[in-house]
Amino acid sequence: MNEGQPLFDADFEQRFETLLRWRRDVRHFAPRPIAEQDMAHILAQAALSPSVGNSQPWRFVRLRSPGIREALARHVDEQNARAAQRYAGQEREGEYLTLKLHGIAEAPEILAVFCDEQTPTGHGLGIATMPEMLRYSCVTAIHTLWLAARIRGIGIGWVSILDPEAVTAMLDVPAHWSLIALLCIGYPDADSYTPELERRGWQAREPLAERLFER
Numbered sequence: 227m228n229e230g231q232p233l234f235d236a237d238f239e240q241r242f243e244t245l246l247r248w249r250r251d252v253r254h255f256a257p258r259p260i261a262e263q264d265m266a267h268i269l270a271q272a273a274l275s276p277s278v279g280n281s282q283p284w285r286f287v288r289l290r291s292p293g294i295r296e297a298l299a300r301h302v303d304e305q306n307a308r309a310a311q312r313y314a315g316q317e318r319e320g321e322y323l324t325l326k327l328h329g330i331a332e333a334p335e336i337l338a339v340f341c342d343e344q345t346p347t348g349h350g351l352g353i354a355t356m357p358e359m360l361r362y363s364c365v366t367a368i369h370t371l372w373l374a375a376r377i378r379g380i381g382i383g384w385v386s387i388l389d390p391e392a393v394t395a396m397l398d399v400p401a402h403w404s405l406i407a408l409l410c411i412g413y414p415d416a417d418s419y420t421p422e423l424e425r426r427g428w429q430a431r432e433p434l435a436e437r438l439f440e441r
């Protein structure tokens with residue numbers, strides 16, 4: 227069945243490229259709440275993402291409890307301090323300690339994304355040899371969410387310096403859900419076309435030619 231192809235004209239293409247260039251991982255948030263309809267909208271758009279077997283294994287947990295938020299922030303601070311030890315005595319130690327690696331205390335919204343490893347949806351299609359495809363499907367939803375949020379001026383920061391088991395326990399979800407991401411969501415303090423880690427001299431984007439191979 228051909229339902230007709232929507233028109234994505236040159237102007238749309240250019241704006242899409244701008245969105246991709248401007249997206250940014252955001253760590254510094256303005257104290258401005260996100261409207262309920264914006265949260266609903268970006269989550270609904272994320273749910274349009276592709277998934278193996280159409281399994282839609284993403285499970286979004288919106289944090290409402292100030293107590294859990296505090297515990298999460300404390301946990302990530304502890305894990306950051308541990309991770310810093312990796313750089314002890316090295317050139318990057320000072321830089322690591324000044325990087326802002328999460329905004330859990332300040333972000334107006336915290337969203338945890340889990341993968342339901344036992345979802346019956348999709349009837350197991352496509353995961354016989356690579357069950358991790360369920361988790362990759364959740365990542366597609368996160369990226370869609372990221373772009374959908376950014377179109378509305380909302381930023382997202384992906385926090386991964388954490389112990390997934392500890393965070394899963396704090397959020398009290400079913401045992402067969404695995405943590406994919408902890409996301410800080412809010413309006414950015416500032417916008418930039420350059421990743422913060424590049425601006426800070428930690429790691430720049432590298433040429434695509436170095437990432438592209440032919441066989």
Ligand SMILES: Cc1cc2nc3c(=O)[nH]c(=O)nc-3n(C[C@H](O)[C@H](O)[C@H](O)COP(=O)(O)O)c2cc1C
Nearest residue numbers: 249250251326327328384385386387420421422423
């Ligand atoms: C899977 C994933 C995990 C990430 N985890 C962290 C993190 O724990 N701390 C952090 O500061 N940034 C984290 N980031 C953000 C990256 O540092 C950021 O995407 C990268 O520097 C490129 O910057 P940009 O997203 O602004 O283009 C993560 C990004 C991804 C995709």
